[in-house]
Amino acid sequence: xxxxxxxxxxxxxxxxxxxxxxxxxxxxxxxxxxxxxxxxxxxxxxxxxxxxxxxxxxxxxxxxxxxxxxxxxxxxxxxxxxxxxxxxxxxxxxxxxxxxxxxxxxxxxxxxxxxxxxxxxxxxxxxxxxxxxxxxxxxxxxxxxxxxxxxxxxxxxxxxxxxxxxxxxxxxxxxxxxxxxxxxxxxxxxxxxxxxxxxxxxxxxxxxxxxxxxxxxxxxxxxxxxxxxxxxxxxxxxxxxxxxxxxxxxxxxxxxxxxxxxxxxxxxxxxxxxxxxxxxxxxxxxxxxxxxxxxxxxxxxxxxxxxxxxxxxxxxxxxx
Amino acid sequence: xxxxxxxxxxxxxxxxxxxxxxxxxxxxxxxxxxxxxxxxxxxxxxxxxxxxxxxxxxxxxxxxxxxxxxxxxxxxxxxxxxxxxxxxxxxxxxxxxxxxxxxxxxxxxxxxxxxxxxxxxxxxxxxxxxxxxxxxxxxxxxxxxxxxxxxxxxxxxxxxxxxxxxxxxxxxxxxxxxxxxxxxxxxxxxxxxxxxxxxxxxxxxxxxxxxxxxxxxxxxxxxxxxxxxxxxxxxxxxxxxxxxxxxxxx
Numbered sequence: 001x002x003x004x005x006x007x008x009x010x011x012x013x014x015x016x017x018x019x020x021x022x023x024x025x026x027x028x029x030x031x032x033x034x035x036x037x038x039x040x041x042x043x044x045x046x047x048x049x050x051x052x053x054x055x056x057x058x059x060x061x062x063x064x065x066x067x068x069x070x071x072x073x074x075x076x077x078x079x080x081x082x083x084x085x086x087x088x089x090x091x092x093x094x095x096x097x098x099x100x101x102x103x104x105x106x107x108x109x110x111x112x113x114x115x116x117x118x119x120x121x122x123x124x125x126x127x128x129x130x131x132x133x134x135x136x137x138x139x140x141x142x143x144x145x146x147x148x149x150x151x152x153x154x155x156x157x158x159x160x161x162x163x164x165x166x167x168x169x170x171x172x173x174x175x176x177x178x179x180x181x182x183x184x185x186x187x188x189x190x191x192x193x194x195x196x197x198x199x200x201x202x203x204x205x206x207x208x209x210x211x212x213x214x215x216x217x218x219x220x221x222x223x224x225x226x227x228x229x230x231x232x233x234x235x236x237x238x239x240x241x242x243x244x245x246x247x248x249x250x251x252x253x254x255x256x257x258x259x260x261x262x263x264x265x266x267x268x269x270x271x272x273x274x275x276x277x278x279x280x281x282x283x284x285x286x287x288x289x290x291x292x293x294x295x296x297x298x299x300x301x302x303x304x305x306x307x308x309x310x311x312x313x314x315x316x317x318x319x320x
Numbered sequence: 321x322x323x324x325x326x327x328x329x330x331x332x333x334x335x336x337x338x339x340x341x342x343x344x345x346x347x348x349x350x351x352x353x354x355x356x357x358x359x360x361x362x363x364x365x366x367x368x369x370x371x372x373x374x375x376x377x378x379x380x381x382x383x384x385x386x387x388x389x390x391x392x393x394x395x396x397x398x399x400x401x402x403x404x405x406x407x408x409x410x411x412x413x414x415x416x417x418x419x420x421x422x423x424x425x426x427x428x429x430x431x432x433x434x435x436x437x438x439x440x441x442x443x444x445x446x447x448x449x450x451x452x453x454x455x456x457x458x459x460x461x462x463x464x465x466x467x468x469x470x471x472x473x474x475x476x477x478x479x480x481x482x483x484x485x486x487x488x489x490x491x492x493x494x495x496x497x498x499x500x501x502x503x504x505x506x507x508x509x510x511x512x513x514x515x516x517x518x519x520x521x522x523x524x525x526x527x528x529x530x531x532x533x534x535x536x537x538x539x540x541x542x543x544x545x546x547x548x549x550x551x552x553x554x555x556x557x558x559x560x561x562x563x564x565x566x567x568x569x570x
Binding site: 199200201202203204205206207208209210211212215219220223224 | 371373376400401402403404406408410412414416417418426427430476479480483
């Protein structure tokens with residue numbers, strides 16, 4: 001039956017015409033939508049470039065005045081007196097060492113605990129336990145970093161003084177512990193996701209070969225979920241390097257190279273945060289803080305790129 | 321001859337639905353028991369009760385008995401040890417995320433064999449038996465998951481053989497394998513029968529006819545009948561058996 005002239009008393013044909021019209025519109029806007037999506041995709045790259053440019057411009061005024069290498073220079077000195085207008089010194093060695101030391105301690109705590117918790121939740125916990133633990137992890141992830149700072153100062157600090165005899169409660173170890181605790185929920189939730197993404201058929205195949213649960217985890221799940229597990233750890237490292245508020249409170253904020261775990265240290269982030277309020281807009285002091293920011297940006301980019309190279313390299317070799 | 325593998329009034333329920341209903345049959349040592357039947361009739365469930373991989377399905381309830389050499393499998397204290405006695409080949413190929421070599425060497429290593437020459441020998445033998453050796457001998461370090469579907473299926477077979485099992489369960493092993501390779505594997509299985517008892521679940525009635533010493537026909541979770549292959553194909557007791565085996569429904 002021809003339906004080229006749909007009228008009000010032939011609803012199916014009319015509907016067909018209406019649908020065809022919508023389909024026609026959808027066809028015609030496909031191109032603009034594609035452009036829009038493309039713009040959204042590229043915007044992340046533009047944003048990164050813009051942030052980099054912004055920080056670089058902020059740092060620009062002081063860059064020619066900084067001595068980078070050599071004695072008492074940017075990368076070799078722990079003397080940071082950027083506020084001093086007449087005889088400033090810019091030495092970030094202590095901050096860099098502090099940053100990496102705190103992050104390293106944090107990861108020593110967070111990676112084993114986080115992965116173990118993820119394995120427990122994904123492979124061993126019953127379904128009710130699993131739900132409760134996941135809620136707990138989410139709550140843990142939502143605790144503001146300033147609250148962690150309070151915990152560091154009022155609980156961990158005094159405990160460290162009591163049990164280790166440390167002179168100051170706020171120190172490298174304290175910062176590491178707090179950052180570790182903060183990173184755990186990130187690592188757990190991402191690692192658990194990637195373990196859960198491993199098909200059950202792998203587990204069953206290994207179990208059918210007579211493997212027990214621990215062997216399944218070690219021989220099958222870890223290799224299969226390697227990419228996601230590494231990514232979860234890198235996310236933890238990223239948080240540990242970039243975290244500011246809790247670290248500012250927990251580490252003691254002293255620009256020095258620590259001799260022991262119980263020495264106060266500072267980090268690049270904490271240095272910026274603690275001095276930003278005093279810095280006059282447009283001053284060399286402000287620009288020098290931007291310089292620290294620039295360094296931080298480069299370090300985090302480098303870490304992320306390394307992780308990406310690792311993951312890509314692994315994918316090329318053929319991991320799922 | 322005493323039965324190697326016995327099912328006694330075996331009933332499996334998934335929730336309220338019966339997947340197997342009072343199955344009683346047995347397989348003598350060094351024979352092939354071929355199990356045929358339409359999809360979803362409970363054949364795979366039956367295999368899972370043998371090595372207790374049915375335990376992974378939390379809603380599954382098992383009643384009755386499965387006995388291996390007279391011993392009830394659910395009363396065995398070490399389920400892992402039980403599974404090592406039974407080779408299992410799933411219908412969907414599962415290459416573990418390990419190299420081809422490690423896939424096959426996994427079970428022997430677990431049994432404590434670490435001598436390289438001995439492992440090489442086992443890996444080659446198992447891969448030859450599963451008619452995969454010629455295709456992978458030059459790339460044993462390739463990830464098992466990278467092989468084609470049919471190759472992964474044969475890899476699964478090689479892995480099952482690496483256990484040196486006393487019972488080998490095959491669940492539609494030839495689903496993704498071409499007819500020529502299938503025939504080669506069937507020859508190998510016929511040879512392996514001297515060492516083990518084989519339970520072959522298949523959709524191909526002709527494969528059951530070629531391979532089976534006994535044939536069992538399961539339909540709608542019931543064991544319709546089972547018996548010698550010739551009798552089942554030439555003079556089945558039930559009319560429905562004859563119709564299924566002749567390909568009139570399925």
